[in-house]
Amino acid sequence: DTAVSQTPKYLVTQMGNDKSIKCEQNLGHDTMYWYKQDSKKFLKIMFSYNNKELIINETVPNRFSPKSPDKAHLNLHINSLELGDSAVYFCASSQGQAGGGTQYFGPGTRLTVL
Amino acid sequence: AQSVTQLGSHVSVSEGALVLLRCNYSSSVPPYLFWYVQYPNQGLQLLLKYTTGATLVKGINGFEAEFKKSETSFHLTKPSAHMSDAAEYFCAVKDSGTYKYIFGTGTRLKVLA
Numbered sequence: 674d675t676a677v678s679q680t681p682k683y684l685v686t687q688m689g690n691d692k693s694i695k696c697e698q699n700l701g702h703d704t705m706y707w708y709k710q711d712s713k714k715f716l717k718i719m720f721s722y723n724n725k726e727l728i729i730n731e732t733v734p735n736r737f738s739p740k741s742p743d744k745a746h747l748n749l750h751i752n753s754l755e756l757g758d759s760a761v762y763f764c765a766s767s768q769g770q771a772g773g774g775t776q777y778f779g780p781g782t783r784l785t786v787l
Numbered sequence: 788a789q790s791v792t793q794l795g796s797h798v799s800v801s802e803g804a805l806v807l808l809r810c811n812y813s814s815s816v817p818p819y820l821f822w823y824v825q826y827p828n829q830g831l832q833l834l835l836k837y838t839t840g841a842t843l844v845k846g847i848n849g850f851e852a853e854f855k856k857s858e859t860s861f862h863l864t865k866p867s868a869h870m871s872d873a874a875e876y877f878c879a880v881k882d883s884g885t886y887k888y889i890f891g892t893g894t895r896l897k898v899l900a
Contacts, residue, residue, distance in 0.1 A: 677830075704886055714825075714875050716890045728886055763830055770886050773819030773838035776879075778830035 676700050677779040679764050685785045686754060693750045694782045696764030704728075705747040706765040706776070707739060716763070722747055723770070751784075759786045789814050791880050793891035801899045806850075806865040808894045810878030813859065818880040820861040821888070822852055825875040834876075837861060848872070873898045 677698045686692055698705060706729070707719040721729035722741040736752045747764060764779040794809040812818060819838050823831040835846025842854040848871075852863045861878060878891040 706888075714893045714895070716831075716877065716893075718887065718890075721886055723886060765831075767886075767888075770884060772883070773821075773836060773881060775821070775833050775836060776831075776888055778823075778832070780830045781828075 677764055677766055677777050679762075679779040679782050681782060682780065683783050683785075685787065687787055688754055688756060690754050691750070691752045692754060692784070693748055694762055694764075694784075696747045696749075696779055698745055698764075698766040698777070698779075700766055700768075700777060702766040702768045702777075703744055704767050704769070705741065705744070706767075707747065707749050708763040708765065710761045710763060710781070712760070720747075720749075754784075754786045756786050759784055789818065789880055789882055789889050791878055791889050791891040793876075793878050793894050795894055796892065797895045797897065799897040799899055800868045802870055803867050806863070806868045806872065806896065808863040808876050808878075808896065810852075810861045810863065810891060811859055812861065812878075812880045814880070814882065816882070817854070817856055818882045820852075820854060821879040821881070822846065822850070822861070822863050823877045823879060824848075825877065825893075827874075831877060834863070868896075868898045870898050870900065872896060 704723045706721045720739040725741045761781045765776045767774045767776045790813040792811045821836045822834040837854045
């Protein structure tokens with residue numbers, strides 16, 4: 674059973690297009706995250722939702738819009754794609770706030786903007 | 788603000804040699820501490836974590852880490868490196884009462900035959 678899944682795994686598109694990435698977790702967690710990993714492997718947190726509410730919203734261009742239809746799903750829509758958006762995007766989930774809960778990561782979506 | 792420092796973006800060891808990957812955090816209050824591994828073209832996978840209790844934590848694949856409050860460190864070790872250990876390793880911290888995990892910049896481990 675895949676704990677955190679993302680679709681698509683690869684996404685190649687032209688500058689200016691709009692694209693979406695989907696994430697689903699079957700762990701029963703209440704919190705989900707989007708990270709961007711650049712070519713130097715640096716992981717940058719973008720957004721987080723807890724029980725469908727946005728709780729972390731880092732400095733990210735407003736072309737990026739997350740949406741959580743329920744606590745098991747978190748999608749990322751990107752408008753007007755730019756070359757600099759090329760990266761690997763990871764979804765993750767965890768449970769709760771107070772404890773040292775483990776974050777579980779999806780396999781990533783490699784986005785290439787041409 | 789909490790921060791994590793991983794010394795050495797690249798570490799090379801011979802097969803069978805000791806692996807030591809360094810991680811220091813900035814908080815005066817001990818946070819929760821994690822080590823993740825990322826194999827090529829894959830997501831991050833938890834190696835081990837420290838929450839409370841015993842300061843020496845054992846993880847998967849023979850790795851262990853020791854939480855040292857006085858040094859604000861959580862270094863990762865493995866007595867004998869294997870070729871399959873070649874990967875990117877990330878240290879992360881999380882403060883109690885927050886949702887945010889802070890990741891280090893990663894250390895790429897290379898294992899030489």
